[in-house]
Amino acid sequence: MATIQEFSISDTLWARLEPLLPVHVPKPHPLGRHRRRIADRQVLNAIFFVLRTGCQWKAVDATGLCKGSTAHSRFQEWVQAGVFARLWDEALQDYDELIGLNFAWMALDGSLHKAPLGGKKNRAQPHGPRQRRRQAQPLDRSTRHAGGAGAGGGEPARHEIDGEHLA
Incomplete structure (x- = not known):
């Protein structure tokens, strides 16, 4: 298990x-x-801990870095101020200087149309509060009647063993 110091x-x-x-x-x-403001470095450690581990903000309380609510509010404040966008820009510039970025192989596709093999237009759609999970309604509801499929009033299935009916 990693310690908190590994994430600082x-x-x-x-x-x-x-x-x-x-x-x-x-x-x-x-x-x-007022309470003293927690140091930005300590809060940034907590924010990076959440971003690296994927834990919930309230789980930061157990780390001792700071309160999860403090880390979350400061994270929102810094997102609004554009801190992480500037951090991303600087990281890209550093990567470009060290390794180099080559955008020649990248492409951008902005087409918005139906996929050619996207399926039928009038497929069965789940509707109704009585419907169970993974049980789609039939396409044509006019074929349903009192004794038909889905009515549940039919005769129970009979089980047979060597030609004898078991009730």
């Missing part, structure tokens, strides 16, 4: 990330009190 941001990475973060201007509290 290195000093080199933090030096690159810190200028991308917006400067926080504290709002004065009406009663003159």
Whole structure:
């Protein structure tokens, strides 16, 4: 099992990330009190922990990095400020300098039309609250009648063993 320290941001990475973060201007509290703001680096460690592991925001509480609600609200604040978009741009620039990006082999397809083998137009669609899972309604409902398929009032199936009926 990985420890929390394996997910922490290195000093080199933090030096690159810190200028991308917006400067926080504290709002004065009406009663003159407030909790101290948790350090951005600590919250960013929690955000990256969630992004790397895929855990829920509330699971961050158990890590001791910060509260999950704090990490989530700061994540939303930084998404609105465009921090992660700028981080993506800088990462692409770094990758281009180190390895190089070649867009010549990429293509963009913007066509919007029905797939050629997309299926029939009037296929059976699930409808109705009484319908069980994986049980589609028949296409033509006019063929249903009281004693027909799906009525459930028919005679139970008979089981036979060597020509003898078992009830």
